[in-house]
Amino acid sequence: MSAHRQTNSEPAYNFAYLDEQTKRMIRRAILKAIAIPGYQVPFASREMPMPYGWGTGGVQVTAAILGSEDTLKVIDQGADDTTNAVSIRAFFAKTAGVAVTTATEDATIIQTRHRIPEAALQGHQVLVYQVPIPEPLRFLEPRETETRTMHALAEYGLMHVKLYEDIARHGHIATTYDYPVHVAGRYVMDPSPIPKFDNPKMNDCAALQLFGAGREKRIYAIPPHTQVVSLDFEDHPFEATKFEHPCALCGATMSYLDEVVTDDKGGRMFVCSDTDFCEGRRAAGHHGHLYGGETLSKEAAE
Amino acid sequence: MTAVLARGFDQPVAQSQATFRAVMQALANPGRLIAFRSTLDTDTPLPVNAAALGLALLDFEVTFHLAPSLSAGSVADYLRFHTGARAAKTTQDAALAFLDLAKDTLCLADYAQGTPDYPDRSTTLIALSTRAETGMAIAGPGIKAVGTLGIAPLPADFTVQWAANRAGFPLGVDILFVTEEGFIGLPRSTRIVGGV
Numbered sequence: 001m002s003a004h005r006q007t008n009s010e011p012a013y014n015f016a017y018l019d020e021q022t023k024r025m026i027r028r029a030i031l032k033a034i035a036i037p038g039y040q041v042p043f044a045s046r047e048m049p050m051p052y053g054w055g056t057g058g059v060q061v062t063a064a065i066l067g068s069e070d071t072l073k074v075i076d077q078g079a080d081d082t083t084n085a086v087s088i089r090a091f092f093a094k095t096a097g098v099a100v101t102t103a104t105e106d107a108t109i110i111q112t113r114h115r116i117p118e119a120a121l122q123g124h125q126v127l128v129y130q131v132p133i134p135e136p137l138r139f140l141e142p143r144e145t146e147t148r149t150m151h152a153l154a155e156y157g158l159m160h161v162k163l164y165e166d167i168a169r170h171g172h173i174a175t176t177y178d179y180p181v182h183v184a185g186r187y188v189m190d191p192s193p194i195p196k197f198d199n200p201k202m203n204d205c206a207a208l209q210l211f212g213a214g215r216e217k218r219i220y221a222i223p224p225h226t227q228v229v230s231l232d233f234e235d236h237p238f239e240a241t242k243f244e245h246p247c248a249l250c251g252a253t254m255s256y257l258d259e260v261v262t263d264d265k266g267g268r269m270f271v272c273s274d275t276d277f278c279e280g281r282r283a284a285g286h287h288g289h290l291y292g293g294e295t296l297s298k299e300a301a302e
Numbered sequence: 303m304t305a306v307l308a309r310g311f312d313q314p315v316a317q318s319q320a321t322f323r324a325v326m327q328a329l330a331n332p333g334r335l336i337a338f339r340s341t342l343d344t345d346t347p348l349p350v351n352a353a354a355l356g357l358a359l360l361d362f363e364v365t366f367h368l369a370p371s372l373s374a375g376s377v378a379d380y381l382r383f384h385t386g387a388r389a390a391k392t393t394q395d396a397a398l399a400f401l402d403l404a405k406d407t408l409c410l411a412d413y414a415q416g417t418p419d420y421p422d423r424s425t426t427l428i429a430l431s432t433r434a435e436t437g438m439a440i441a442g443p444g445i446k447a448v449g450t451l452g453i454a455p456l457p458a459d460f461t462v463q464w465a466a467n468r469a470g471f472p473l474g475v476d477i478l479f480v481t482e483e484g485f486i487g488l489p490r491s492t493r494i495v496g497g498v
């Protein structure tokens with residue numbers, strides 16, 4: 001930890017791990033990110049006691065906004081019980097003493113990797129995304145100075161060219177994850193590797209959405225009730241993924257499904273990726289064709 | 303420096319976080335009053351909510367500017383002592399700028415607007431004010447359909463100044479109005495769409 005050069009008297013123990021100086025720097029970045037929706041604010045990312053792949057950007061954003069009154073939920077690919085989600089939840093329970101939950105509706109802060117919960121989020125909630133690569137133009141232009149200029153000029157033609165190449169090659173836009181969005185009519189933004197199924201949930205969402213990229217040192221935001229449009233073309237409009245099957249456990253027909261192996265004989269089934277949503281539906285009496293009273297642990301099944 | 307300065311946060315970790323969260327909600331929900339009453343001692347040289355905001359966001363990495371009505375007393379000493387922040391030489395150099403709408407002239411264009419590559423390098427205005435029951439209609443990110451901005455006093459040319467600020471988007475300043483009841487945010491993304 002860096003020395004505290006400012007004069008606020010502070011205990012040796014850091015609430016939520018980060019020192020106060022780092023939190024203030026991240027907080028200032030968050031305020032700018034909210035004021036300029038979709039713009040990537042640089043910040044001085046700190047080392048966290050976990051590997052980068054575990055979402056240190058999201059962890060730092062959560063640490064900077066978290067208070068003792070918060071209730072935290074952490075999901076990884078929609079599930080609360082993966083190693084990554086369990087570890088991050090335990091990290092904040094230990095370093096901040098906050099309440100944790102797996103119930104989407106009970107959470108005030110939800111940190112996520114690769115999914116948006118199925119349940120509609122509320123105005124008092126904050127959704128924090130773990131972002132590996134925040135720059136949507138990076139694969140078109142590796143130089144940071146160039147992408148920054150492209151954003152400054154709102155020069156997004158190349159982005160459309162890339163998507164159009166998809167159409168030329170596949171007959172449709174083949175990008176299914178990390179599908180770029182246009183925020184509030186200005187910045188093109190990377191939504192993190194969520195499935196494009198989730199993209200429509202970002203639009204007019206009641207909750208504040210914050211994005212943290214640790215390795216690339218960027219924070220960006222979508223305020224509540226902000227227009228978020230997935231890039232598309234008049235003759236090839238954006239289409240969210242649709243599933244042919246309902247969830248085998250809860251029968252849901254409107255959720256994002258994962259294919260999971262059920263036994264060592266190659267048996268498979270499609271179940272909700274959002275485990276809290278699926279369990280809630282089963283508890284409410286909705287059952288799919290393979291429901292047998294079990295609760296499925298995603299890690300156990302994989 | 304005056305002999306005795308008012309105290310800062312007794313619980314800096316919790317008080318900074320609580321202040322920041324209220325400010326974050328204010329900026330994320332433009333025009334909406336986010337109720338907040340800082341637990342700072344009331345003898346601060348700034349109204350307590352404004353003092354708390356300064357303590358929560360300032361440190362040695364950033365600078366602050368005080369409008370004329372706030373620059374005579376011990377405000378600068380208070381902020382410097384408790385945060386380590388430096389006073390900005392000009393409005394253009396300020397990360398945070400404090401002013402009292404009842405006493406100071408408001409000129410948004412005087413402050414740092416950011417650059418096309420780094421629009422975040424702009425000033426956030428901390429405007430001491432009071433809440434008005436009626437206000438202007440506003441729209442934009444953070445606002446479901448149409449919201450209301452009820453602030454007093456605002457200069458007669460505020461809508462003209464704000465239109466110019468909005469026209470420069472993504473450049474521009476953001477305003478945090480600070481009242482005894484809490485914070486009201488006005489980020490640069492907000493448009494004023496109707497009169498009182």
Ligand SMILES: [Zn+2]
Nearest residue numbers: 247250272278
């Ligand atoms: Zn299900």
